[in-house]
Amino acid sequence: MNTPSINAQRLLTELTHLAQIGAGPDGAIHRVAGSRADLAARDWLSKTMQVAGLTGHRDEIGNVFGRVPGSTGPWVLLGSHADTVPAAGHLDGAYGVVAAIEVLRTLVETGHPAADHIEIVAFWDEEGVAPDSNGGLGGSTFLADSPHIDDIAAYLEVHVEQGPRMEAAGLDLAAVTGIVGVERYEIVMHGQENHGGASPFDMRADAGRAATRAAAALRPICQSIDPVGLIGNVGSCSFTPGAANVVPGEATLQIEIRGISEAVLDQTRTALREAYERIAEEENCTCTIRKASAKPVAEFNPEIVRMADEVCRASSDRTDRMASYAGHDASVMSTRVATGMIFVPSTSGISHNALEHTPDHQLVLGTQALLDTAVATAERLTTGQDSLSAAPPVLAAAA
Amino acid sequence: MNTPSINAQRLLTELTHLAQIGAGPDGAIHRVAGSRADLAARDWLSKTMQVAGLTGHRDEIGNVFGRVPGSTGPWVLLGSHADTVPAAGHLDGAYGVVAAIEVLRTLVETGHPAADHIEIVAFWDEEGVAPDSNGGLGGSTFLADSPHIDDIAAYLEVHVEQGPRMEAAGLDLAAVTGIVGVERYEIVMHGQENHGGASPFDMRADAGRAATRAAAALRPICQSIDPVGLIGNVGSCSFTPGAANVVPGEATLQIEIRGISEAVLDQTRTALREAYERIAEEENCTCTIRKASAKPVAEFNPEIVRMADEVCRASSDRTDRMASYAGHDASVMSTRVATGMIFVPSTSGISHNALEHTPDHQLVLGTQALLDTAVATAERLTTGQDSLSAAPPVLAAAA
Structure with a gap:
């Protein structure tokens, strides 16, 4: 009919x-x-x-x-x-x-x-x-x-x-x-606050550099996992103490990932953690990842x-x-x-x-x-x- | 004597x-x-x-x-x-x-x-x-x-x-x-504020991504120009509006460069401008570079x-x-x-x-x-x- x-x-x-x-x-x-x-x-x-x-x-x-x-x-x-x-x-x-x-x-x-x-x-x-x-x-x-x-x-x-x-x-x-499932994370890079002029690049633990590298890495990581069914966003970024001549001792990102399956979200979570810990280590920093919220x-x-x-x-x-x-x-x-x-x-x-x-x-x-x-x-x-x-x-x- | x-x-x-x-x-x-x-x-x-x-x-x-x-x-x-x-x-x-x-x-x-x-x-x-x-x-x-x-x-x-x-x-x-001469710049990336979930990566003008890429690029640029006589710092980074689910419409960096000669500073200024404008373009953004201060x-x-x-x-x-x-x-x-x-x-x-x-x-x-x-x-x-x-x-x- x-x-x-x-x-x-x-x-x-x-x-x-x-x-x-x-x-x-x-x-x-x-x-x-x-x-x-x-x-x-x-x-x-x-x-x-x-x-x-x-x-x-x-x-x-x-x-x-x-x-x-x-x-x-x-x-x-x-x-x-x-x-x-x-x-x-x-x-x-x-x-x-x-x-x-x-x-x-x-x-x-x-x-x-x-x-x-x-x-x-x-x-x-x-x-x-x-x-x-x-x-x-x-x-x-x-x-x-x-x-x-x-x-x-x-x-x-x-x-x-x-x-x-x-x-x-x-x-x-x-x-x-x-x-999509939506997960939000707070990423904190912990480094060592220092004088921006006195500290040569290779002697720094630059939390700001670690955080901006982590932020810039989000898109390629998402696109390598699922170019269609996964998306991410870095919504905020802040440095402490935040002065032009001070190497940031701490830097915080608020990120969000949205994926069409729990499998994709799992994979992304793992890939981000690996990448962020590697970046932190390369920058002589440590990294804390806190899940702020999750909708399945x-x-x-x-x-x-x-x-x-x-x-x-x-x-x-x-x-x-x-x-x-x-x-x-x-x-x-x-x-x-x-x-x-x-x-x-x-x-x-x-x-x-x-x-x-x-x-x-x-x-x-x-x-x-x-x-x-x-x-x-x-x-x-x-x-x-x-x-x-x-x-x-x-x-x-x-x- | x-x-x-x-x-x-x-x-x-x-x-x-x-x-x-x-x-x-x-x-x-x-x-x-x-x-x-x-x-x-x-x-x-x-x-x-x-x-x-x-x-x-x-x-x-x-x-x-x-x-x-x-x-x-x-x-x-x-x-x-x-x-x-x-x-x-x-x-x-x-x-x-x-x-x-x-x-x-x-x-x-x-x-x-x-x-x-x-x-x-x-x-x-x-x-x-x-x-x-x-x-x-x-x-x-x-x-x-x-x-x-x-x-x-x-x-x-x-x-x-x-x-x-x-x-x-x-x-x-x-x-x-x-x-060293010390120059400070405010870099503003102008993009388009958008919903972080609704906007696919390739349809964004993500000012935050442009700014974090620009921040991460400072060190390699400085080191390629003069690994000894030049240093830089990204001291602050902030996104507007700064919410996890919003693609930042604007992002601001405070950067500082210190160089041992005006020639090195000139070269750095030019290289940063070229890199930042290229990054802005790649991210569908525009870039404003303002000199905040300069000590020769x-x-x-x-x-x-x-x-x-x-x-x-x-x-x-x-x-x-x-x-x-x-x-x-x-x-x-x-x-x-x-x-x-x-x-x-x-x-x-x-x-x-x-x-x-x-x-x-x-x-x-x-x-x-x-x-x-x-x-x-x-x-x-x-x-x-x-x-x-x-x-x-x-x-x-x-x-």
């Missing part, structure tokens, strides 16, 4: 409506979780779901759900978050929520049987920027720990990429394979990834599989239920900014792909095929 | 006396210019000169002079500074002042004709650490601008090296050829350097010529009169610290070398040979 087509004009119009809630004179959107604008957006979403013939409810934390009246779980949950960072664009989160409404609305209007197996959600506080926030992903984390999670069979989210990879590769759509890799359900990939390839010849380098509610959901995501490109890779943009035809393609993947997932669940499993238990336990 | 031998025991005893003035319970010496201890030291120096049969005077700024009663200029001036940094050792400055007294005292006692052509000085505020200081070298700068400079034919200073080079090379003495090279009088070198070689087979990597009153004096210096080693290169130390036999060798060079210089001035010229006019003008 062919899937019905979404209403492209309605999708874009609803996106414009939502974008007006919290819009500032700067053209940016200010809808931080819990703000008056965020609450107004949730009211608007509830009303829009009502208009679409859906029944809505809001849970204790503020997640807004909608589904066909009388439908019973388990459901395939579609959605994203309705909150924004300050001075945001109009697509991050909002696109996935409006697309989810459009998908279920289309299925209801066309009397498609999958409509009874789909629920939609606008998650609370994904961004984690409000002063009283627990750091983001609040709505999905609440759901993952609530009894309602047992009624959810799978989770699908369409989102803008928030990076430049798809545009650079000329892609319309991507089936997302998972979300989220690996999406392979069967959902395969179905999303098939759907994308059917609607465009400019599609690929890729990992997400930013975090999403889908990473939390993947620890409990079979999960997948679909990406559309971000123009110039810009996000968290009023200039955030994706061409209309790609927003439409992404929403249609969400519908087709949702239908395929729902059919798979209702036709007695093997049930979809959530993420590997190890990852679920680590999250 | 053989030169008389200095009284080694008296030299070491007088050094110990001076070290008691301003000595703290921490074993360090606190004799910042203008402090009660500094003024007490100057009184003690005046009295010690009197006891040695010299006539003393103090100029308006606080320089303490001594010479044989009735002698008339031009004089060969011997000396150094009596002030210290806070928590200093007992040799920096003090050694050169006490050695100058010992030299003139020995010449007077032995009736050596050179005594009438020598003046000694304890300069005011070389260190420049007092709150009301003009930045150091105050006494020598005052003298260089005062009428008394016209009575000075040459200036000689014996000093501890304040670095580890002589000890590492196993030297007892060194004839100093000049004082002080080149000592070649004839005095030759005489000092000859004197050193006659008293030890462990001697060499070398440049000073720290500043001294001799750099100011070299802009007005023929100038030279003699170095003795600093144990472990330590200075500006209570642990400052030089073995006694080297302190004695240095003082004897000062006497011998002073006598040679005085004889040269009085026997109708070509008069010694000051530093090249270009350098004098630049100082």
Whole structure:
């Protein structure tokens, strides 16, 4: 059976409506979780779901759900978050929520049987920027720990990429394979503070030189391990005491690595430690490496990834599989239920900014792909095929 | 005619006396210019000169002079500074002042004709650490601008090296050829602030990476230009905005180069600019290089350097010529009169610290070398040979 087509004009119009809630004179959107604008957006979403013939409810934390009246779980949950960072664009989160409404609305209007197996959600506080926030992903984390999670069979989210990879590769759509693990380290090189003029190069223990060599080595190390599935950043660098004529006695780097698999992250961790200890030794310094934080890799359900990939390839010849380098509610959901995501490109890779943009035809393609993947997932669940499993238990336990 | 031998025991005893003035319970010496201890030291120096049969005077700024009663200029001036940094050792400055007294005292006692052509000085505020200081070298700068400079034919200073080079090379003495020029630069790499996860390496304009590569390149560049007569330091490094997950949009280095000739400094300046602009370009960044300060090279009088070198070689087979990597009153004096210096080693290169130390036999060798060079210089001035010229006019003008 062919899937019905979404209403492209309605999708874009609803996106414009939502974008007006919290819009500032700067053209940016200010809808931080819990703000008056965020609450107004949730009211608007509830009303829009009502208009679409859906029944809505809001849970204790503020997640807004909608589904066909009388439908019973388990459901395939579609959605994203309705909150924004300050001075945001109009697509991050909002696109996935409006697309989810459009998908279920289309299925209801066309009397498609999958409509009874789909629920939609606008998650609370994904961004984690409000002063009283627990750091983001609040709505999905609440759901993952609530009894309602047992009624959810799978989770699908369409989102803008928030990076430049798809545009650079000329892609319309991507089936997302998972979300990179993110590890942050503080690297401290310990040397010997000394007079910058009096100390010949070969008699120094120059912590600054050791640290800058270590910083410069990050990129080639990452690229030698996995030129596609691994990325790193040196975000800060500081010398003590920090005077022009003093050889630094101590130097500190804050680095971050993001990898698509725990294996890649393991390998990187080992390679960096070896390189940094070797550099420290060459500079007569010692090196301390402290893990500041770690978010594990989220690996999406392979069967959902395969179905999303098939759907994308059917609607465009400019599609690929890729990992997400930013975090999403889908990473939390993947620890409990079979999960997948679909990406559309971000123009110039810009996000968290009023200039955030994706061409209309790609927003439409992404929403249609969400519908087709949702239908395929729902059919798979209702036709007695093997049930979809959530993420590997190890990852679920680590999250 | 053989030169008389200095009284080694008296030299070491007088050094110990001076070290008691301003000595703290921490074993360090606190004799910042203008402090009660500094003024007490100057009184003690005046009295010690009197006891040695010299006539003393103090100029308006606080320089303490001594010479044989009735002698008339031009004089060969011997000396150094009596002030210290806070928590200093007992040799920096003090050694050169006490050695100058010992030299003139020995010449007077032995009736050596050179005594009438020598003046000694304890300069005011070389260190420049007092709150009301003009930045150091105050006494020598005052003298260089005062009428008394016209009575000075040459200036000689014996000093501890304040670095580890002589000890590492196993030297007892060194004839100093000049004082390195010191240039400080602020290097700013301008890139594009970006999300550390969303931006693939090859799409970044990573100012932090450009800056750390530039920092790491300083040493090999310096060593390729002049492995002996050039040194550099990266004293500070900072990234903006400085968060682990943000590609730095701007990064700033404070660097310093010290070279023994303007030619070496010129070459280094050019090589650094070329390298930094190339690195910036490779990282899709731009580079701003701002000269923060510059002290020109002080080149000592070649004839005095030759005489000092000859004197050193006659008293030890462990001697060499070398440049000073720290500043001294001799750099100011070299802009007005023929100038030279003699170095003795600093144990472990330590200075500006209570642990400052030089073995006694080297302190004695240095003082004897000062006497011998002073006598040679005085004889040269009085026997109708070509008069010694000051530093090249270009350098004098630049100082």
